[in-house]
Amino acid sequence: MKIYVDLDDVIADTVSSFLVIGRERFGQNVQYQEVDSFDLSTTLRLEPAAYEQFMKIAHEPATLLRIEPIAGAKEVIARCQERGDEIVVATGRPSYCAEASSQWLFDHGFIGTKLLFVDKYAHSRDDSLSTVVPLELIPEMEFDIAIEDSPDVAKYLAGLMPRRVVLVSRPWNRYVFTSNPQLPLLAADTWEEISARIEELRR
Numbered sequence: 001m002k003i004y005v006d007l008d009d010v011i012a013d014t015v016s017s018f019l020v021i022g023r024e025r026f027g028q029n030v031q032y033q034e035v036d037s038f039d040l041s042t043t044l045r046l047e048p049a050a051y052e053q054f055m056k057i058a059h060e061p062a063t064l065l066r067i068e069p070i071a072g073a074k075e076v077i078a079r080c081q082e083r084g085d086e087i088v089v090a091t092g093r094p095s096y097c098a099e100a101s102s103q104w105l106f107d108h109g110f111i112g113t114k115l116l117f118v119d120k121y122a123h124s125r126d127d128s129l130s131t132v133v134p135l136e137l138i139p140e141m142e143f144d145i146a147i148e149d150s151p152d153v154a155k156y157l158a159g160l161m162p163r164r165v166v167l168v169s170r171p172w173n174r175y176v177f178t179s180n181p182q183l184p185l186l187a188a189d190t191w192e193e194i195s196a197r198i199e200e201l202r203r
């Protein structure tokens with residue numbers, strides 16, 4: 001199977017790391033469970049100029065390299081690869097993060113994964129690198145399953161590949177299932193559950 005796996009907050013514990021920056025550099029003490037919006041400028045109550053500064057620090061290579069991996073991700077992905085699955089790490093990070101992101105995947109044992117930059121949040125339009133794939137082109141890549149934490153991206157993908165998108169439960173996407181239980185999305189809390197969803201779709 002060809003598997004789309006998001007990077008931030010699916011295999012990398014990015015928000016936890018970003019909250020440390022919010023606390024230490026911007027004096028905003030927000031707990032993980034309180035992050036109820038995908039938009040961190042809202043959660044961290046940062047004005048546009050401060051948010052811009054925050055995002056700059058958040059995407060520095062040293063910051064990105066400090067992010068911890070999420071438990072179980074490496075093992076499940078390695079198991080899939082052993083079965084012959086192709087793993088594409090599809091990230092919405094700006095493409096200037098390519099080197100640090102590849103390094104991070106290597107450092108944490110995500111060997112043999114492909115890193116793909118996808119313009120998920122329409123902030124890469126002016127990106128000088130041509131390696132950023134528009135979200136609209138994802139269907140052409142014929143993924144069998146996608147694993148996401150972004151409510152909007154997951155909903156969009158689920159429209160294209162119903163019941164083949166796993167929305168990993170995070171405080172900022174809790175509302176998705178409660179507000180619309182009919183959405184053709186699969187739910188998972190942990191990598192153990194993500195693995196179970198993958199195996200169900202394999203049958």
Ligand SMILES: [Mg+2]
Nearest residue numbers: 006008009149
């Ligand atoms: Mg993500």
